[in-house]
Amino acid sequence: MADRLNRNAKPTLTTRSLHPENKEAPFPFIGNDSVPTSLFYKRNHFDYPSLTYLNYWLPIGGFVTTPKVFSMQDLKNLPSKTLKVVLECAGNKRSYFRPKVFGEQWEKGAINQGFWTGVPLKTLLHSVGIQKEVTEVIIEGYDKGKKTGSNTLHSFKRSLPLEKALDPDTLIAYEYNEQPIPFEHGFPLRLIVPNWYAMASVKWIKQITLHIGTFKGPFQTEDYVYYPHVDNDQDSFPVTIHNVNSSIQQPLDKQILTKGSHTITGIAWTGLGSISKVEISIDHGTTWSQTAIQRSVTDRYAWTSWTYEWVVEEKGEYTIMAKATDTNGRTQPLTPFGTEKGTDIMLLIK
Ligand SMILES: Nc1nc2c(c(=O)[nH]1)N[C@H]1C(S)=C(S)[C@@H](COP(=O)(O)O)O[C@H]1N2
Ligand SMILES: [Mo]
Numbered sequence: 255m256a257d258r259l260n261r262n263a264k265p266t267l268t269t270r271s272l273h274p275e276n277k278e279a280p281f282p283f284i285g286n287d288s289v290p291t292s293l294f295y296k297r298n299h300f301d302y303p304s305l306t307y308l309n310y311w312l313p314i315g316g317f318v319t320t321p322k323v324f325s326m327q328d329l330k331n332l333p334s335k336t337l338k339v340v341l342e343c344a345g346n347k348r349s350y351f352r353p354k355v356f357g358e359q360w361e362k363g364a365i366n367q368g369f370w371t372g373v374p375l376k377t378l379l380h381s382v383g384i385q386k387e388v389t390e391v392i393i394e395g396y397d398k399g400k401k402t403g404s405n406t407l408h409s410f411k412r413s414l415p416l417e418k419a420l421d422p423d424t425l426i427a428y429e430y431n432e433q434p435i436p437f438e439h440g441f442p443l444r445l446i447v448p449n450w451y452a453m454a455s456v457k458w459i460k461q462i463t464l465h466i467g468t469f470k471g472p473f474q475t476e477d478y479v480y481y482p483h484v485d486n487d488q489d490s491f492p493v494t495i496h497n498v499n500s501s502i503q504q505p506l507d508k509q510i511l512t513k514g515s516h517t518i519t520g521i522a523w524t525g526l527g528s529i530s531k532v533e534i535s536i537d538h539g540t541t542w543s544q545t546a547i548q549r550s551v552t553d554r555y556a557w558t559s560w561t562y563e564w565v566v567e568e569k570g571e572y573t574i575m576a577k578a579t580d581t582n583g584r585t586q587p588l589t590p591f592g593t594e595k596g597t598d599i600m601l602l603i604k
Contacts, residue, residue, distance in 0.1 A: 265293060270358045274298035274399075275438070279363035282503045286521055286559040288338065288368040291436045295364050297343050299410055299473075300399030302438070303458050310442050312426075316392070316463035319383025326442060329373050329428065336371040337423055338553040340523045341452040344478055344493045347501075362501045367557055370446045372427030376420045379464070384416070390465040391419035393445050396458040401472060412456060413469035414447065423448050423555070426459065448555035449495050449525040453478050496525030498586050500532050500560075500578035516564050520576055521557040522547070527581035529558040535575045536564070539588060542577065 265283035270276040279295040312329070315321035343364035345357050358364075379391065390413040398409040418424060425446040428435060435441045440457030447454040453473065478493040500522035505511060522529045529549060533542035545562040566572070579585045 267293070267295065268361075268363070270360065274300050275302070276358050278360055279366065281361065281363040281365070281501065282506055284363070284366075284503075286503070286519070286557075288431055289366050291430065291433075291439070294366050294368070294430075294436070294439060295343070296438050297345075297358075297364060297452070298397070298438075299401070300397045303396035303398075305396055305458070307442055312443060312459060312462070314378055314382045314462045314464075317385040317388050317466055318464050319385065322382050324378065326428070329426065329443075332373045332377055334371055334373055335423070335425060336369050336429075337425065337446070337448060338367065338369050338550075338556040339446055339448045340496070340555060340557050341366045341446075341455060342496060342499075342523070344451040344453055365501070366452075368431050369429075370425060370427040370444075371429035371432070372425040372443075372446065374422050375424045375426050375445070375462075376422055378426060378462070379419060382464075384464060385466075387466045388464045389416055389467060390414065390469050391416060392463040392465050392469050392471075393456040394460045394463070395440075395456045396460045401476075408472060409460070410456060410473060411471050412454060412473050413465060413471070414454065418447065418450075421448075451478070451493050451496060451525075453493070494525075496523060498522075498524040498526075498529070498578050498580045498582075498584040500576045500586060502574060502576050505574075511566065513566050513569065516566060518545070518562040518564050518574060518576075519559070520545075521559055522576075522578035523557040524578070524580035524582070524584065526584065528554065530579050530581045532558070532560040532576060532578045534562045534564075535577070536572050538573060539575055545576075 265280040267277035267279060270278055275296050275298050277296045279293050284293045310326055311323045313323045345360050346364035347362055348355060348357050349359035349361050392411060392413045395410040398407055401408055427444050427446045428442060430439060435444055443459040445456045474492055479490050480493060481487055481490045500520055502520040504519045518534060522532045532545045532547055534545055535542045545560040547558050547560045549558045550556045577586045
């Protein structure tokens with residue numbers, strides 16, 4: 255009999271928009287470890303910057319003692335660090351909101367995990383000298399364009415509070431999974447801010463500026479802000495650390511299964527502490543069962559994989575819900591808040 259298995263079949267990204275390029279990972283197929291570049295979601299506000307990197311220099315200035323420009327070689331000569339980090343777009347799972355909310359309609363695939371290598375930003379800040387009154391560090395990317403509904407040209411630029419910029423794990427990265435960073439993901443240099451939603455991890459770094467006061471760029475005052483009230487901007491606050499969250503990888507949404515035993519698999523992550531438990535419900539949240547979690551003790555910014563052995567005794571249509579809790583006592587809510595949502599998928603059992 256002919257071999258009907260297509261050995262060349264490969265999962266691919268799903269296009270959410272072409273200009274700028276926004277593409278989602280095939281979430282059930284990205285695995286549970288480091289994600290290869292071919293399955294790394296892409297999220298851009300503008301078209302890609304057109305640059306030749308023959309002569310790349312990184313300037314660091316503003317309120318410093320000695321402004322400096324670093325060459326790639328300067329950076330590579332400094333002590334480096336490699337961290338396994340989850341990058342999740344703040345808009346991940348937005349398509350599940352009811353009613354619909356404005357923005358790319360991401361399903362569960364605006365998330366990635368991999369190894370980033372680079373120099374702690376802290377090392378560079380100490381090398382230029384931080385003036386006493388400095389409160390924030392602004393990181394600007396080479397990409398620019400007009401924001402939707404506006405005619406002003408902006409570059410993608412955001413600030414980090416000085417304290418977070420000085421966190422020894424905030425990196426100026428030059429490698430992803432032991433290779434130079436792929437162009438779409440920020441080559442040659444990208445900021446990596448572990449535990450924060452990925453808008454903070456600025457790609458294609460053009461310059462770094464030490465700032466006194468509160469930087470009010472649109473990517474932190476208009477976008478990437480939680481608006482708790484539908485009808486006004488009161489009590490709004492910036493999006494920073496990851497909420498506690500989980501997603502189901504297998505079975506697939508609306509998959510048809512046979513009766514018997516099935517392994518439910520997924521991942522969970524948080525920006526505060528680590529995942530302490532992940533629970534599953536197949537009765538719309540009435541009862542919850544604990545899954546088996548495989549938490550990494552060495553990689554504190556990695557996601558946690560979990561599995562659950564599910565025995566299906568009766569035919570029917572099932573909804574599986576997953577709910578994660580972290581060591582900070584935060585539990586994934588069942589109704590969405592801001593940019594967040596609990597996970598559930600529908601299943602048919604035949
Ligand atoms: N320079 C620059 N950096 C950026 C962005 C951007 O548009 N330009 N998008 C941000 C957002 S919102 C996300 S989710 C991640 C996406 O990174 P990726 O395209 O490597 O997946 O990059 C962040 N850094
Ligand atoms: Mo994002």
